[in-house]
Amino acid sequence: MTNATYKLEKSGRTFLERLFEPPAIGKMSPVANVTAYAILLFWSAFVLFPIYWVVITAFKDAQTVNEGPYFIPFVDFEPTLAAWRTQFLSDPFCDFYAIGRQIVLLAYNSAAFIVSPVVSLAPMEPQICKVYLAYTNSLVISIVSTALCIVIGSMAAYALARIQYKPKFGNIVMFVILTLVSIVASTYAGVHWLASASVALALFFLLARAFGKHFKGQLGNGDILFWIISQRILPPVVVVIPVYMMFQAVGMIDTHFALILVYAVANLPIVVWLMHDFFAGLPIELEESAQLDGATRFGIFWEIVLPLTRPGLAAVTLLTLILNWNEYIFAVFLSTSKAQTMPIMVAAKNAGERGILWWEMCAIIVVMIIPVIIMAIILQRFIARGVLLGAVKG
Amino acid sequence: MVSKSAGVPVVFDKIEKSFGVVRVLEELSLNVEPGEFLVLLGASGSGKTTALRIMAGLETATSGRILIGDRDVTEVLPKYRDVSMVFQSYALYPHKTVAENIGFPLKVRKVPEAEQKAAILESASQVQIEGLLDRYPRQLSGGQRQRVALARAMIRRPSVFLMDEPLSNLDAKLRGHMRAELKHMQSALGITTIYVTHDQIEAMTLAHRVAILEKGVLQQLDTPAKIYNDPANLFVAQFIGSPPMNVIRGSLAGNSFQTDNAVVTVNPTGQIKEAILGVRPEDCSVVAAGKGSIAGSIYTTELIGDHTLVTVQTAKDKLTVKAPKDFVGKDGDAIGVEMHRDHLYVFDAISGERLR
Numbered sequence: 001m002t003n004a005t006y007k008l009e010k011s012g013r014t015f016l017e018r019l020f021e022p023p024a025i026g027k028m029s030p031v032a033n034v035t036a037y038a039i040l041l042f043w044s045a046f047v048l049f050p051i052y053w054v055v056i057t058a059f060k061d062a063q064t065v066n067e068g069p070y071f072i073p074f075v076d077f078e079p080t081l082a083a084w085r086t087q088f089l090s091d092p093f094c095d096f097y098a099i100g101r102q103i104v105l106l107a108y109n110s111a112a113f114i115v116s117p118v119v120s121l122a123p124m125e126p127q128i129c130k131v132y133l134a135y136t137n138s139l140v141i142s143i144v145s146t147a148l149c150i151v152i153g154s155m156a157a158y159a160l161a162r163i164q165y166k167p168k169f170g171n172i173v174m175f176v177i178l179t180l181v182s183i184v185a186s187t188y189a190g191v192h193w194l195a196s197a198s199v200a201l202a203l204f205f206l207l208a209r210a211f212g213k214h215f216k217g218q219l220g221n222g223d224i225l226f227w228i229i230s231q232r233i234l235p236p237v238v239v240v241i242p243v244y245m246m247f248q249a250v251g252m253i254d255t256h257f258a259l260i261l262v263y264a265v266a267n268l269p270i271v272v273w274l275m276h277d278f279f280a281g282l283p284i285e286l287e288e289s290a291q292l293d294g295a296t297r298f299g300i301f302w303e304i305v306l307p308l309t310r311p312g313l314a315a316v317t318l319l320t321l322i323l324n325w326n327e328y329i330f331a332v333f334l335s336t337s338k339a340q341t342m343p344i345m346v347a348a349k350n351a352g353e354r355g356i357l358w359w360e361m362c363a364i365i366v367v368m369i370i371p372v373i374i375m376a377i378i379l380q381r382f383i384a385r386g387v388l389l390g391a392v393k394g
Numbered sequence: 395m396v397s398k399s400a401g402v403p404v405v406f407d408k409i410e411k412s413f414g415v416v417r418v419l420e421e422l423s424l425n426v427e428p429g430e431f432l433v434l435l436g437a438s439g440s441g442k443t444t445a446l447r448i449m450a451g452l453e454t455a456t457s458g459r460i461l462i463g464d465r466d467v468t469e470v471l472p473k474y475r476d477v478s479m480v481f482q483s484y485a486l487y488p489h490k491t492v493a494e495n496i497g498f499p500l501k502v503r504k505v506p507e508a509e510q511k512a513a514i515l516e517s518a519s520q521v522q523i524e525g526l527l528d529r530y531p532r533q534l535s536g537g538q539r540q541r542v543a544l545a546r547a548m549i550r551r552p553s554v555f556l557m558d559e560p561l562s563n564l565d566a567k568l569r570g571h572m573r574a575e576l577k578h579m580q581s582a583l584g585i586t587t588i589y590v591t592h593d594q595i596e597a598m599t600l601a602h603r604v605a606i607l608e609k610g611v612l613q614q615l616d617t618p619a620k621i622y623n624d625p626a627n628l629f630v631a632q633f634i635g636s637p638p639m640n641v642i643r644g645s646l647a648g649n650s651f652q653t654d655n656a657v658v659t660v661n662p663t664g665q666i667k668e669a670i671l672g673v674r675p676e677d678c679s680v681v682a683a684g685k686g687s688i689a690g691s692i693y694t695t696e697l698i699g700d701h702t703l704v705t706v707q708t709a710k711d712k713l714t715v716k717a718p719k720d721f722v723g724k725d726g727d728a729i730g731v732e733m734h735r736d737h738l739y740v741f742d743a744i745s746g747e748r749l750r
Contacts, residue, residue, distance in 0.1 A: 285485035288452050293499040293546070294473040307489045 153271025401429030
């Protein structure tokens with residue numbers, strides 16, 4: 001054994017070593033600090049500049065846009081309200097009562113839709129300017145479809161997180177074959193679709209009962225979950241033509257209902273997939289305890305599970321809302337005038353004979369950003385951590 | 395003060411449980427007397443928690459019946475069984491206050507608000523947390539959370555209490571304190587209680603009767619004293635007692651037990667090639683070298699406080715002997731161990747069965 005000692009001397013550090021040495025675990029070295037803030041500053045500028053650009057462009061006119069890049073209002077250029085005036089005031093219906101009229105229209109048309117099986121009421125034609133119409137359309141469509149998504153999606157996700165499903169592969173194949181047969185029968189053989197569908201359904205129950213227990217191949221919750229998310233893997237462009245044909249066949253092109261339905265279906269997989277993880281991460285003892293305490297399954301979901309997954313729920317709601325708010329491809333196919341949404345309005349400013357109307361486009365975008373910011377502020381209160389603290393030992 | 399309940403009997407009738415090919419419980423049959431405090435004791439993986447969860451209805455048995463009172467509840471949903479459970483993790487609802495936590499069972503039963511309030515206060519005062527009713531679980535210490543869980547279990551006065559290692563998350567001092575309170579509360583309420591633990595001290599101190607489980611098989615069901623003094627087999631003998639019972643390998647011929655360097659006379663008789671002699675540390679004593687039943691040398695000594703534990707190395711085994719606290723001996727000193735034949739247990743080394 002040698003007598004050598006192996007010590008690290010604090011005083012022996014070089015200047016460079018001192019620059020790179022963090023003062024404590026959990027703190028950063030001086031160099032790392034400077035680098036981190038430099039990157040953050042650069043990135044903030046990178047992200048915020050387009051928003052700044054949109055806001056100032058909304059207060060320009062054709063001349064100031066085309067003459068060259070001006071960035072500082074009152075110094076480079078004189079801000080005007082020209083874009084806002086043409087957008088919101090030039091239309092004869094764009095007056096103080098536009099919003100009220102739109103609410104009356106919406107209420108009347110929804111009532112007409114509800115009573116349509118009994119009494120046929122002619123839907124009221126919109127009589128307000130396009131921007132207000134698109135704005136209210138966007139609000140109604142994205143809020144209702146998000147609510148649908150969250151309600152259905154979170155319940156589906158909870159079921160998948162807690163109940164073990166074991167569908168037999170053979171049964172699924174059988175169901176698909178029978179569905180195809182009934183479609184073929186009603187399309188080519190002239191059988192009434194109600195008859196072919198009920199026969200197929202009855203046959204399916206009969207066969208599943210007779211042969212179901214002999215099928216070996218079994219699927220689990222993981223397969224179901226993957227099947228659900230797989231519907232979001234393909235881009236919406238792939239399905240937009242068939243979806244258009246479907247809604248055309250039932251005469252529902254350019255209705256709120258069509259867009260709400262399509263948006264809800266399109267985003268349901270995301271909600272299920274994300275919420276599943278939140279539900280699966282809850283300690284199951286809480287639900288078992290509530291069960292022993294006498295709560296019903298829905299009671300457990302409502303009183304115990306949902307409050308504890310509130311951060312996740314808020315985040316997923318915000319995400320779905322933004323996806324629906326910004327959706328373009330379905331809207332462009334499924335709406336022509338009455339159900340037009342804001343993204344269509346923005347894109348329309350790109351297609352005039354006068355070239356791209358940047359200032360008008362930016363005015364619409366500014367208006368479009370506002371509700372998203374409000375929702376983000378409301379929901380971020382809930383996206384806080386530490387809800388589960390104290391649930392189990394800790 | 396809550397009136398003492400008459401208590402209901404609980405019966406496990408040939409309960410079997412398997413997860414796939416793994417058998418967790420094998421024909422578990424238990425009769426729990428009305429108002430009894432029964433402890434299910436076993437190492438982890440012995441099936442004790444599974445038995446409790448089957449009782450609660452959180453798991454279904456593969457076969458067998460569960461009876462509460464004269465009611466067959468095997469197929470009954472947990473909430474209709476009238477049992478309440480205290481979980482190891484307490485399972486308090488973190489977004490509800492203490493009062494809301496305790497009152498939850500009454501809330502789902504739609505008990506009138508005023509009645510709920512009175513019941514919450516009564517339940518809370520029974521576990522001395524009436525001052526904490528407005529707090530949230532995260533603001534409580536481990537012991538306080540434990541009390542909230544107990545109060546929530548008590549508030550609806552169930553037929554049966556189920557407790558799944560309720561004290562294991564507490565520190566040692568608090569555990570001793572809560573143990574005494576739990577025992578007092580159970581005898582005051584008179585509610586049949588099934589308590590799962592791996593801690594033999596808890597089992598011995600709390601239980602009217604202890605059921606020892608190992609690998610899903612019931613080893614012995616008896617009072618703590620009988621379990622300690624009259625173990626049914628080698629597993630029970632070694633599981634209960636701290637430090638555990640000494641075992642000496644050897645063979646039995648007639649009533650003399652032969653090991654490498656000693657012959658010990660025992661009470662049971664038989665002819666067994668591979669036998670085990672068991673003796674508890676307090677039932678033997680150290681004597682001078684050359685005397686006593688078995689000779690050996692001191693391996694180490696540990697002063698515990700009121701006594702000294704002497705580990706003696708014999709030919710093949712190490713024996714722990716409880717000696718007076720003033721015992722003095724150097725490691726390696728030759729020494730003898732004296733045992734009394736009335737305090738010796740003989741087991742079949744292969745089957746583990748006790749010879750009587």
